[in-house]
Amino acid sequence: QVRLVESGGGLVQAGGSLGLSCAASGRTFYTMAWFRQAPGKEREFVARIRRSGSIYLADSVKGRFTVSRDNAKNTVYLQMNSLKPEDTAVYYCAAGDVAIIGANLVEYWGQGTQVTVSS
Helix, strand or coil: CCEEECHHHHCEECCCCEEEEEEECCCCCEEEEEEEEEECCCCEEEEEEECCCEEEEEECCCCEEEEEEEEHHHHEEECCCCCHHHHHHEEEEEECCCCCCCCCHHCCCCCCEEEEEEC
16 A cells, blocks of 8 residues: 655744655655645645656745655655745645646645644
């Protein structure tokens, strides 16, 4: 079975940094991605990285967040800098063997980890 387990969430002051990790069990996926969902809002795309290392970030986080992966460890990372209160959300790791263009194309989801940014 495939499991994605996120870690690293927590409470941080605005302007601070936080790093998230997601470990995928047993395999290397073509695409790994991060989404987030704030209360009352739809789940939104944050970042994705291909097995090749190709990266794409949402405009809302570009310049502040970075995504990377360690294929040997089947792990994807999200480094979040210059955090804003509007970044507060549950962050979900996602993975698939196809290109992830949107949430509807995600094959596997993690359980999520809470990130709270205080003002």
